Amino acid sequence: MRLPAQTTRAGDGPDTPRRAGPVARLDRAAGGLVADVALYGLSAAFALVTALTSTLLPHRAWGAVAAWTYLAACLVAGAQLLLRRPAHRMTLTWVAWAGVALLPLVMQAVQRAGGRADRAQEEVLVVEHMGQRLADTGTPYLGPEAISALPPGEQLLGYAPYQPGMAVFGLPRAAFGDVWWTDARVWFALVTAGALVAAVRLLRSHPVRAVQFATVFPICALTLATGGDDLPVLALSLLALACCASGRxxxxxxxxxxxxxxxxxxxxxxxxLLVLAYTSGNLRRFAPLALGVPLIALLPAAVDSDAFAENVIRFPLGHGLVTSPAQSPFPGYLITQAVPGGRYVAAALLVAAALAIAVLLVRRPPRTAATAALFCGYGLLAAILLMPTTRFGYLLYPLALLVWSPALRPAGPQQTHSYERTTP
Structure with a gap:
């Protein structure tokens, strides 16, 4: 007897019922609503605990606002579950993101413009200082001598461990002064929203879970509202993967x-993605802008190459004049603290992991955007765990990339669940 095509199609992946594991079955239970209720409920608890216990005042302010939105989203998702109506899950995701990330962001930006100095993480100040220095001197970086001349309490803020392009987000404040809409986080959010909307429009499926892990997932929402510099980088990376998945x-x-x-x-x-472009015969279309844009962005760094090296290379690797506060207890950090010569051991492990992934890329190169997302996710996860200086919030990169992988697979007629179909 010939089995139905829905259960025998090669490459159906996680949407094939007979191959789905327990995690996939839980994710799809009741059209995804069971997992939605759990996500919003646990996120509400996280936000409440953050509001009550965090030692960072911007985080406490975020939690006090986000907890209510997460709770409301949980109740709405619960009602959808009872009624068995998952049709508006994506709408709820975007509305929830507005409440858990954009609303607290704007509130903190307004309060900061009104004089509250405790309504932004240090990353926001650093990016805005980059913009001011770029406008004043032509380079966003201070050299080692200039940093060492600062008072000890201000030397950390003298560092800018980002690529020169990040300074663009600080230019509005440099040009128009201290008003709420010149806050660098506002511009982070605009780029993030534009990139995510464009990515979703390019995909043939409706990747609700993928969008949730880039928007309402607490690490992402908290980061955007209080600091934000990682979110446009993540969103643009997801957009690049979506473009590859659609042949652009x-x-x-x-x-x-x-x-x-x-x-x-x-x-x-x-x-x-360079490897993916090569294996798919699209290297000539992909490489010029992929390599050219970051090279052009390095032009301001040419004003003082030593300042660039001090900020972007030495400081993140722990060789700057001051120690980076990015010290989450991941293996790389623990090795540097507990093992003699641990910094070199952690660096060797990081290089070994990079070489292993490079060998895999050569021997089994990605041929689809979905596989490329897995390479990116696992590679960044290894890097974050082994880096001597890192932050817990950096996990938003591998988590989002790994969850986006299924959404990047070509959507076939047999891959859409009956409760999600909108056309016969």
Missing amino acids: FTAAGLAIGVAAALKLFALPVLAV
Whole structure:
């Protein structure tokens, strides 16, 4: 007897019922609503605990606002579950994101413009200082001598461990002064929203879970509302993957090129997509913008190359004049603290992991955007765990990339669940 095509199609992946594991079954239960209720409920608890216990005042302010929105989203998702109506899950996701990220962001920006100095993380100040220095001197960086001349309590803020392109987000404040809409987070949010909306429009499926992990997932929402510099980098990387999935390699090159001009975290994604472009015969379309944009963005760094090296290379690796506060208890940090010569041991492990992934890329190169997303996710996860200086919030990169992988697969007629179909 011939089995139905829905259960025997090669490449159906996680949407094939007979192959789905327990996690996939839980994710799809009741059209995804069971997992939605859990996500919003747990996120509400996280936000409440953050509001009550965090030692960072911007985080406490975020939690006090976000907890109510998460709770409301949980109740709405619960009602959808009872009524068995998952049709508006994506709408709820966008509305929830407005409440858990954009609303607290604007509130903090307004309060900060009104004189509250405790309504932004240090990253926001650093990016705005980059913009001011770029406008004044032509380079966003201070050299080692200039940093050492600062008072000890201000030397940390003298560092700018980002690519020169990040300074663009600080230019509005440099040009128009201290008003709420010149806050760098506002511009982070605009780029993030534009990139995510464009990515979703390019995909043939409706990746609700993928969008949730880039928007309402607490790490992402908290980061955007209080600091925000990682979110446009992540969103542009996801847009680049979506462009590759839809065959738009020129646009993908532009998206990942801009991301790489902002932060070094985009470089592993760029490297993987270069391999994907090569294996798919699209290297000539992808490479010029993917490599050209970050190279052009380095022009301001040419004003003082030693300042660039001090800020972007030595400081993140722990060789700056001051120690980076990015010290989450991941293996790389623990090794540097507990093992003699641990910094070199952690660096060796990081290089070994990079070489292992490079060998895999050569021997089994990605041929689809979905596979490329897996390479990027696992590669960045290894890097974050092994880096001597890192932050817990950096996990938003691998988590979002790994969850986006299924959404990047070509959507076939047999891959859409009956409760999600909108056309016969």
